[in-house]
Amino acid sequence: MNTNVYIHIPTTTIFRIVAAVVALIFVFLMRDIIMLLLFAIVIAAAVDPFATKMENKGIPRIVGLLVVYLLFFLGVTSFFWVLVPPLAIELTDFTANFPVYANGLVEVLSRYGITPDNPAFSTLPNYIDKLTENLTQLVPTITGVFTDVVGRGFQIITVFLASFYLALQRDGEEKFLRMLSPETEDPYIVDLWKRAQKKIGQWLQGQVVLAVLIGVATYVGLTVIGVKYALILSIIAGMLEIVPIVGPIATAIIAMVVAFFQAPAKSVLVGLFFLILQQLEGNILVPLIFRKVLGLHPVIVIFALLIGLRLGGVGGMLLAVPMAAVLTELFGDFSSGKIKV
Structure with a gap:
């Protein structure tokens, strides 16, 4: 006995799928x-x-x-x-x-x-x-x-x-x-943007202040110790502050290696300096600067930067954290049931 099975796909569903595919192609071409x-x-x-x-x-x-x-x-x-x-x-x-x-x-x-x-x-x-x-x-x-x-x-x-x-x-x-x-999604889109904008603004302002402070402190500390290339190392320290956890550790290792080539004893002093600096940063600077920041989890920031670099180079990295802030809010709305698919 043959039975025919018919699968009915509503026209609206087909239209949505086609529209989504066209939108993805458009985004790719106009990226x-x-x-x-x-x-x-x-x-x-x-x-x-x-x-x-x-x-x-x-x-x-x-x-x-x-x-x-x-x-x-x-x-x-x-x-x-x-x-x-x-x-x-x-x-x-x-x-x-x-x-x-x-x-x-x-x-x-x-x-x-x-x-x-x-x-x-x-x-x-x-x-x-x-x-x-x-x-x-x-x-x-x-x-x-x-x-x-x-x-x-x-x-x-x-x-x-x-x-x-x-x-x-x-x-x-x-x-x-x-x-x-x-038009039907206006209220939600605007609310999502306001929340993401607040998170982006607070994070960006905090990162700029922290990068400047760490960069200046690194330059002063390495200059006092007598390490050459203090300017290069201080700029690296400021730039790597955007990468949580990994950035400060990488800066300390680079500075210690450079100091070791000049004089092994200096590398020990540099290590102690960065240890003290990280304690000050973690216990004083970060709580003080980011006390009002809703914040993004460090792991999210790291992966966002890596994905941004892979997809769009330096420009992708610059946009990675703002986009991560929007997606974090969006996923939060999904998990809370505020929006449904």
Whole structure:
């Protein structure tokens, strides 16, 4: 006996599936433009609170925005003007002296029985030569990065202009999201954005303050100890603060290795310095700076940065944490039953 089984798929379901596939294809094809748009929204969300505070004090919103953007560009310009020349000098000096440091490492390994007869030792010269070659190319690479930034000037200008116009109106990002979202979902989309924006803003402000403090403290501490390349190491320390747990540990290891090449005793002092610095950071700075921050779990931040780097390079990393904040709120709404599929 033959029985026919009919599966009925509603037209609306088919339409939704097709629409989802088309949307994914569209996002993939327009991913570069969408990334620029996301940058503009994030920047607008970051400057909006400052412009609103100035507006509440009687300063026209457009004037407040111009002041914020002007201070930002002056800060970036001053950073490159003051730090890039000595940074390039330190990098060049480190590259020139690296073979000396490498030979010192070979001598230390020999003391512990790792000699040319040891298999581990035989591969070391190849690694040293390769690393020396990479370091030699480092300064031109940095110059290439600056050239690439200048080459992308049109995109950068577009992002800042778009963010300026979004922030020009009070709650401009919300109005823009309302325009893009279905009318029935407006209240939820706006509520989701407000919660994510608060989390993004607090996290970003806290990270900037913490990075500056740790960077300055690292520079002062290493300079007092007498470690060369303190400027490079302090910039690395500030930048790696964005990576929870792993970043500070990596900074300490790098600094100790550099100090060891100069004088083994200095590496011990550097280790003690970073141990004290991490205690101050964990018990005083972080609670003080992030006391009002709802926060993102460190593991979420680490994985978000890795995924962002894999999908979009440096630009993806910069957008990773804001996107993680939105997704965290979204998943929280799913788990609480606030929204249903």
